[in-house]
Amino acid sequence: MSKSSKGDGDGRPVGSHGPVTDPFDALPELAPLRTAALAADWTATDAFFAALDSVDKVSFAVGVLADIEGTEGYLERAAAELPGEPLPRTLLAERYIRIGWGIRSRARAQHVSREQFDQFHAWLRKAEHLLIEVCAEHPSYAPAWTARLLTARGLELGQSEARRRYDRLAAHHPHQFRGQSQLLQQLCPKWSGSWEAAHSFAQECTQAAPGGSHAGILVAEAHLEHGLDETLSKANQYLRDVSVRDDLRSAAEASVLHPDYRRDFHWIVGHSAFALAFSIGGHAKDAARHFAALGDTASESYWEYLHNWKTWFANYRAAALATV
Structure with missing residues (x-):
């Protein structure tokens, strides 16, 4: 359904x-991240992620930051100013993915127009370009491989490619929950599983x-x-x-x-x-x-x-x- x-x-x-369903309200420890994002404060954003003590927390926080509308501007600036750092590019890619998915909507494919699909795929390709660079430079960086599971699904790259990406993630982080949850979606029949x-x-x-x-x-x-x-x-x-x-x-x-x-x-x-x-x-x-x-x-x-x-x-x- x-x-x-x-x-x-x-x-x-x-x-x-x-x-209460907003993760920033339900999880008070996330509040500094929202404050930093709304202020377009990259230094505070970077400090928040640096203080997290697990890959699961980092990947979760990457996902919730992507839901904050209008943050792509300051993330683009951070990515341009810090070209060798994986975090700003990964955060920007996740934001692009969220923009694209918002255009596509969460409806089944038969209810999505051709124009929606074209725009959706364009945003995902922008994200994929960033993530390919990050994964090549930082092959053990979990948030980027997790994000590439979303782009693999949205761009309909198939079960084998999604599994390949998950295996690259799992080789370094075998129990990373968000990545596992993303692959699980791919494995369901609605995504040809x-x-x-x-x-x-x-x-x-x-x-x-x-x-x-x-x-x-x-x-x-x-x-x-x-x-x-x-x-x-x-x-x-x-x-x-x-x-x-x-x-x-x-x-x-x-x-x-x-x-x-x-x-x-x-x-x-x-x-x-x-x-x-x-x-x-x-x-x-x-x-x-x-x-x-x-x-x-x-x-x-x-x-x-x-x-x-x-x-x-x-x-x-x-x-x-x-x-x-």
Whole structure:
């Protein structure tokens, strides 16, 4: 089911107030990055990234900065002034990708015009040019290889090329979650993959990663993509299956519910994916721990698949917390 599809079900509206979804508000530690970006302050931007202590945090922050409209100007200046540095070019490339994807929209291909595709591909080619340079000069630079997974998908370069790029990333950073999540999208049928490939990749990543890593979130993402590929009623049926429920439980215990799990920028994405998957499947008690962790925050990435999703969020959260 595309994000423009209309979900239907048996939930009752409970009002329009919804959770905090802007990552800069939901994750206060990101606030300095937004301040720097809005001020077009490259020195502060660079300092923010330099202070991050993991490749996962860096890649997440690259993605959220790309969502800030109008930042391409100061990033272009930084890239021109610092031609040997990978960060400004990678940030600029991600911004170009976001501009292009905004023109394309998130609709299925049959609902995108030729003109939209032409502009979309033009922006992605601009990004790809920058990223090719960065990857050639800095072959272990994770954010650039991650961004090239987005351009590979958007430019329709195929499964083999996407997998080649992921393998280059994984050779240096085997458990980098954002890269894994991007390849998972490529492996889904809507991008010429298969459900077998998508689920297999999610399981492989989870089994290879240490306990408490983000990798288990991929299992929830794969099941959500599979379940929500058509209608909400079919998603209810798919996610209600006991084998799917048990798969989700194991993945949650290996990741966001593991004793060694440490919150970083991805924790809201993870708990949101599990909360939604368990809720659609009618497993309210399983969803409760994830809603409790989320509090008044949520990631829109999968909830947006549901029409009027904030109402669904409120209903599902109430049902889950009532089981505690």
